[in-house]
Amino acid sequence: KDTFSGLIRLIVLNIGYNQLTKIDSHVFQDLYTLQMLDLEHNRIESIADGAFSALSNLHALKLSYNRLATVDAFHFSGILAINQLFLDHNRIVQVEKRTFENCSSLHDLGLYGNELTEVPEAIKQLHYLKTLDLGGNRIRTISNSSFDGLNHLNTLILSDNEITNITRHAFGTLPSLRVLNLASNGIEYVDKAAFGNSSVLHAIRLDANKL
Secondary structure, three states: OOOOOOOOOOEEOOOOOOOOOEEOOOOOOOOOOOEEEOOOOOOOOEEOOOOOOOOOOEEEEOOOOOOOEEOOEEEEEOOOOOEEEEOOOOOOEEOOOOOOOOOOOOOOOOOOOOOOOOOOOHHOOOOOOOEOOOOOOOOOOOOOOOOOOOOOOOOOOOOOOOOOOEOOOOOOOOOOOOOOOOOOOOOEEEEEOOOOOOOOOOOOEEOOOOO
């Protein structure tokens, strides 16, 4: 609890590659100048509600390669300045709908290599998101409302999932999309209007499918 108390000018903290199993509340309570927190490659299974709430200047939070199974509504409360959040290679099966309510400035979200079976509803609150990585999950379907509200998204990664069909206007709500990765799914059918009439889409990957 008091390990980092008083370190009021700390900007970077790396506690990666350790054996942490949980993040308690108040452990980061004095670190209001912290901009980057690296907790990757631990064994973290639980995060106390509001554990990061004192980190009002945090720009990047790295939680990849841990053992998180769910992402709850108040895990990220208070980190209003967050730009980058990486949750890759956990065991996440669920992201609660209100998870990103306080992360409206998020630009990059990584959820690669988890156990998600659908696109989380929670991402629709991330109106300034530019990069979204949902690769390496178990997502089966994409609808034309899956990405509502992501008007600034320019890179979407959905590779290594279990998607079989790309339906009409599946990506029609993404006016800024430039790069779309759908490689290594089980895609058998792509509707002729799947990608809309985008004038900014530069790259589509559909390799290693069943077309």
